[in-house]
Amino acid sequence: MNNMLWDKIAAHLRKRRMDADLADEMEFHLASLVEEYLAKGLSEDEAGRQARLALGNVTHLNEQHREVRGLPFMDMLLQDLRYGVRTLLRDRGFTMSAILIAGLGIAGAAAVFSVVNAVLLRPLPVQDPASLVWITGDADANDLSGITMPVNVYRDLRAQAQTLSGAAAYFAFYGAGDLKLTGAGEPERLSAVPVSQTFLPLLGVQPMIGRNFSEEECQENRDVAILSSRLWKRRFASDPSIYGRKLVLNDRPVTVIGVLPESFDFSSVFAPAANIELLTPLPVTDGLNRMGNTVPVIGRLKPGATVAQLAAELKVLAPEIGARWDRPGMKLRAQTLSEHVSGKVRPALYVLMCAVAVLMLIVCANLSSLQLARSIARRKEMALRIALGAGRGRLVRQLLTENLLLMSVAATLGIVLAVVATRVLANLATIVMARRDAIVFDWQSLVFAVVLAVLTGVVAGLFPALHVPERATHDSLKDAGRSSSEGREKRWLRSALVVSEIAFACVLLAGAGLLARSFLRILDVQLGFRPERAYTIRIDPSRRFESLQKRAAYFGEALRLVREAPGIEAAGLTDVIPLGSNRSWSVGAKDREYSRQSPPEDGFVRVVTEGYVTALGLRIVEGRDLQESDGPDAKKVILLNETLAKRLWPGRSPVGQMTKYAGGDREVVGVVADVRHLALEQTSGNEFYIPLRQTGDYVSAILVVRSALPAASVVSSIRGALRNLDSNLPVQEFRPVQSYVDDSLSPRRLTVYLLVGFSLFAVALASLGIYAVVSNSVERRTQEIGVRMALGASGADVRREVLWGTLKLAGLGVAIGVVASMVLSRGLSSMLYGVAPGDPVTFAGMVGVIAAVATVAGYVPALRASRVDPMEALRQSA
Amino acid sequence: MAEILQGTLDLMVLKTLNVMGPMHGYGIARRIEQVTGDALLVNQGTIYLCLMRLIQKRWITAEWGVSDNNRKAKFYSISKEGRKQLAIETANWERIADAMGKLLRMG
Numbered sequence: 001m002n003n004m005l006w007d008k009i010a011a012h013l014r015k016r017r018m019d020a021d022l023a024d025e026m027e028f029h030l031a032s033l034v035e036e037y038l039a040k041g042l043s044e045d046e047a048g049r050q051a052r053l054a055l056g057n058v059t060h061l062n063e064q065h066r067e068v069r070g071l072p073f074m075d076m077l078l079q080d081l082r083y084g085v086r087t088l089l090r091d092r093g094f095t096m097s098a099i100l101i102a103g104l105g106i107a108g109a110a111a112v113f114s115v116v117n118a119v120l121l122r123p124l125p126v127q128d129p130a131s132l133v134w135i136t137g138d139a140d141a142n143d144l145s146g147i148t149m150p151v152n153v154y155r156d157l158r159a160q161a162q163t164l165s166g167a168a169a170y171f172a173f174y175g176a177g178d179l180k181l182t183g184a185g186e187p188e189r190l191s192a193v194p195v196s197q198t199f200l201p202l203l204g205v206q207p208m209i210g211r212n213f214s215e216e217e218c219q220e221n222r223d224v225a226i227l228s229s230r231l232w233k234r235r236f237a238s239d240p241s242i243y244g245r246k247l248v249l250n251d252r253p254v255t256v257i258g259v260l261p262e263s264f265d266f267s268s269v270f271a272p273a274a275n276i277e278l279l280t281p282l283p284v285t286d287g288l289n290r291m292g293n294t295v296p297v298i299g300r301l302k303p304g305a306t307v308a309q310l311a312a313e314l315k316v317l318a319p320e321i322g323a324r325w326d327r328p329g330m331k332l333r334a335q336t337l338s339e340h341v342s343g344k345v346r347p348a349l350y351v352l353m354c355a356v357a358v359l360m361l362i363v364c365a366n367l368s369s370l371q372l373a374r375s376i377a378r379r380k381e382m383a384l385r386i387a388l389g390a391g392r393g394r395l396v397r398q399l400l401t402e403n404l405l406l407m408s409v410a411a412t413l414g415i416v417l418a419v420v421a422t423r424v425l426a427n428l429a430t431i432v433m434a435r436r437d438a439i440v441f442d443w444q445s446l447v448f449a450v451v452l453a454v455l456t457g458v459v460a461g462l463f464p465a466l467h468v469p470e471r472a473t474h475d476s477l478k479d480a481g482r483s484s485s486e487g488r489e490k491r492w493l494r495s496a497l498v499v500s501e502i503a504f505a506c507v508l509l510a511g512a513g514l515l516a517r518s519f520l521r522i523l524d525v526q527l528g529f530r531p532e533r534a535y536t537i538r539i540d541p542s543r544r545f546e547s548l549q550k551r552a553a554y555f556g557e558a559l560r561l562v563r564e565a566p567g568i569e570a571a572g573l574t575d576v577i578p579l580g581s582n583r584s585w586s587v588g589a590k591d592r593e594y595s596r597q598s599p600p601e602d603g604f605v606r607v608v609t610e611g612y613v614t615a616l617g618l619r620i621v622e623g624r625d626l627q628e629s630d631g632p633d634a635k636k637v638i639l640l641n642e643t644l645a646k647r648l649w650p651g652r653s654p655v656g657q658m659t660k661y662a663g664g665d666r667e668v669v670g671v672v673a674d675v676r677h678l679a680l681e682q683t684s685g686n687e688f689y690i691p692l693r694q695t696g697d698y699v700s701a702i703l704v705v706r707s708a709l710p711a712a713s714v715v716s717s718i719r720g721a722l723r724n725l726d727s728n729l730p731v732q733e734f735r736p737v738q739s740y741v742d743d744s745l746s747p748r749r750l751t752v753y754l755l756v757g758f759s760l761f762a763v764a765l766a767s768l769g770i771y772a773v774v775s776n777s778v779e780r781r782t783q784e785i786g787v788r789m790a791l792g793a794s795g796a797d798v799r800r801e802v803l804w805g806t807l808k809l810a811g812l813g814v815a816i817g818v819v820a821s822m823v824l825s826r827g828l829s830s831m832l833y834g835v836a837p838g839d840p841v842t843f844a845g846m847v848g849v850i851a852a853v854a855t856v857a858g859y860v861p862a863l864r865a866s867r868v869d870p871m872e873a874l875r876q877s878a
Numbered sequence: 879m880a881e882i883l884q885g886t887l888d889l890m891v892l893k894t895l896n897v898m899g900p901m902h903g904y905g906i907a908r909r910i911e912q913v914t915g916d917a918l919l920v921n922q923g924t925i926y927l928c929l930m931r932l933i934q935k936r937w938i939t940a941e942w943g944v945s946d947n948n949r950k951a952k953f954y955s956i957s958k959e960g961r962k963q964l965a966i967e968t969a970n971w972e973r974i975a976d977a978m979g980k981l982l983r984m985g
Contacts, residue, residue, distance in 0.1 A: 007934045021952070025903055025926065028951045032904040033922075035947065056921025069930045 012070040080401035105363035106414025109356045110449040111421040118438035125263040127204020134340035135297040138331035142678035145584035148293040156321045163305040168199040169295035183248045192278035210243040210258030218281040226258040231277040272434040348751040367460035369497040375464040407457035499813040505766040506817020508759035513842040521834035528675035530617025534737040548632040552693040565721035567709040572612030575698035579740040590658035603686030607698040615704040623655040623670030630691040638666035639689040767857040775861035786873020795866035806858025892964040900955040
């Protein structure tokens with residue numbers, strides 16, 4: 001069998017030789033036959049005739065012989081391809097626009113696919129990700145204190161949950177840049193996450209070098225660390241003997257016991273905004289338990305168990321465990337880990353996927369319409385080929401081959417563009433998205449692009465192919481094929497295609513418009529602080545201070561130096577930045593009794609110094625800002641936000657009142673405006689501020705400054721100011737506050753930009769479609785127009801009529817599009833902000849844009865129609 | 879009997895080559911016509927399609943040579959595999975013919 005295939009391929013390649021061979025054989029055969037007939041006594045002519053008759057039709061035989069010995073399919077394909085290339089080259093305008101349209105469409109679709117594949121489809125880089133679950137408290141996903149639980153709850157959960165085969169936890173309140181690495185090389189701030197001893201085994205992640213934490217190392221919170229492979233490569237030049245090396249982190253020696261594999265990056269899965277370079281041990285002890293809610297839990301379901309079963313079990317188990325650890329009525333919820341990881345971007349990606357699907361439909365409609373126009377022009381050619389004996393199947397195949405040829409060029413263009421686009425997307429630092437590192441244009445994206453190209457080619461080529469005539473009619477062979485009525489069906493089809501293009505473009509435009517308007521609304525949100533001209537930098541003290549007094553002195557000195565530095569208008573310290581991280585504490589009015597039934601308020605706490613309010617641009621509504629004099633030995637004070645003030649003392653001024661629970665009893669000295677702390681789209685409820693000098697309960701010290709100087713000057717100014725205090729202040733963590741805002745907007749920004757891009761492309765395609773159809777119909781009706789103008793119609797009349805026809809098409813498309821958008825935009829509602837799904841402004845804008853585009857696209861051919869010279873047109877019909 | 883089964887023609891060619899030794903296409907066509915009556919091959923050219931098939935199946939081989947009347951001609955001869963195939967096909971054919979014969983006699 002294999003031999004035969006080789007023979008056939010060989011025969012295919014040696015076609016000329018084989019043809020010559022056969023011809024020689026035929027010649028011999030014919031000569032022999034002639035001899036035979038001559039011997040029988042026939043005349044020379046008659047013998048020749050009889051011989052040819054006996055042998056049969058040699059041309060036909062030749063063809064059959066080729067089919068038997070070679071690869072007839074290949075023959076035909078090559079023939080079709082050759083012919084295809086020739087026709088496409090002849091029709092350069094058509095070819096270029098088709099390739100460009102399909103190529104751009106494929107590029108967009110493949111780029112979106114690469115993102116979707118990385119973020120939604122590709123499994124997490126851990127063992128059996130499908131059975132991993134994410135267990136949290138029942139609160140908003142942005143509220144870190146609300147979704148975490150005390151470590152003892154985690155411990156009991158792990159021991160008692162029957163549906164789980166294992167569980168792990170990590171410390172959610174790691175601060176970005178908590179650790180300062182000093183020693184060899186530039187000092188730099190690194191972010192570390194404490195993880196439970198079970199963390200890596202549960203995920204099935206094996207350190208590439210070294211080992212996991214031991215039980216003792218975790219429980220005793222020893223100074224050991226596992227490095228990310230990125231840090232290992234970057235800072236330690238991939239040193240294979242790193243195991244056991246001592247690093248100096250925050251002035252303490254820490255032993256490296258392992259390096260994570262390249263495939264597993266903690267930030268990529270659990271903390272897209274952070275850059276986690278180290279894992280450290282998380283002790284599950286009563287000591288840590290006293291810190292309250294600190295950890296979310298990752299569990300692994302037992303084989304066969306489902307998330308629903310776990311949820312049912314948690315309903316019973318959570319209050320039981322909660323009661324044990326001072327969390328009566330505790331509620332826990334569970335979802336799959338992959339849902340949690342991609343949760344924030346999932347809706348955006350769904351929207352993009354739908355948008356790309358609609359875009360591809362428009363591309364197909366446009367290509368179809370281009371092809372139809374072309375097939376009308378080629379009707380004569382087709383008829384001729386049928387008359388010459390080509391089968392309908394063969395012609396259909398010819399058209400499909402041409403299409404696939406076109407598509408393969410378009411696909412190449414699309415793939416090149418998609419590779420570039422994917423790389424740009426993956427490297428856009430402004431996009432904070434889980435698993436961004438996994439966004440690559442891989443073989444799956446390639447297969448997707450190729451399949452899409454083939455599908456597009458087939459779908460777009462279908463209508464023209466179906467229109468290949470059954471047999472050659474006399475009419476279609478005649479030169480005046482233009483005026484024949486046969487085109488009516490096609491004209492109808494092309495109008496339908498244009499209408500659907502407009503409708504699809506409307507849907508995209510409406511979606512993009514709604515999201516863009518939401519985006520603008522969010523940009524207009526009252527943040528409660530002024531990010532412009534504000535900058536942050538970590539200045540945690542490099543030494544540990546035993547007492548609040550000593551710390552207060554250190555920070556006081558730092559603030560004094562910075563405030564004296566040139567160009568600094570205001571400076572203050574805080575432990576968290578809005579839109580950065582957050583934690584919440586209980587707080588209540590001192591004169592009120594709280595119980596389980598009526599618990600105190602929960603509020604987001606910020607530990608700050610005087611100057612913070614001014615530096616970040618918060619607004620004091622009532623009372624005063626904190627002062628330097630609010631020190632460790634002074635009266636304990638607190639600032640509330642408006643929401644908390646109203647909750648605690650409705651209808652009364654809170655200034656002068658006393659609070660409790662929030663780090664002891666405190667006197668309210670001022671009220672500040674609410675700040676968008678969790679997300680721009682979300683109010684953050686209760687907030688309060690306590691003086692940094694009056695508490696030791698914070699993990700980081702972030703300096704906030706306000707300055708009119710450019711960013712670079714601010715850095716050097718602060719560096720200069722703090723040189724005496726801390727000679728090696730790392731500057732990587734220097735950030736404009738605006739960048740926190742930008743990060744928090746980034747998934748939305750990505751969606752809006754892509755969607756706006758797609759809808760502009762869609763509108764361009766739709767206008768191209770309108771233009772093509774209208775100008776084609778004008779061309780076809782030249783004679784009619786000529787007659788009417790000869791009979792007295794003015795250019796303006798003709799123009800108006802053509803334009804009116806165009807607007808009728810557009811109107812129908814818009815009507816369908818508006819209805820479809822009304823229905824579909826409801827699916828967007830979770831992503832909208834301050835805009836209703838049926839927002840009249842957006843819809844009016846959409847209709848306006850389409851109407852304007854249709855008018856322009858129709859006006860050009862209308863103008864041409866009105867300039868028809870009646871004499872010329874009439875002569876044509878003669 | 880204008881249409882003959884493809885396999886039948888194959889079998890006839892193999893049998894002819896087996897009995898007569900190497901032959902050219904013209905000779906094979908003449909021989910089949912003589913044995914089976916003129917009507918079997920509608921036109922003699924068809925034999926070349928059959929010969930091509932048999933070559934690709936490795937049942938026969940071909941070689942250019944010189945004919946009796948001193949012309950350049952392609953000579954076909956049966957191969958070892960061809961003989962094997964001939965034996966199998968012959969047995970098959972006889973069994974079918976036998977069965978058909980019995981069936982037709984019954985009525």
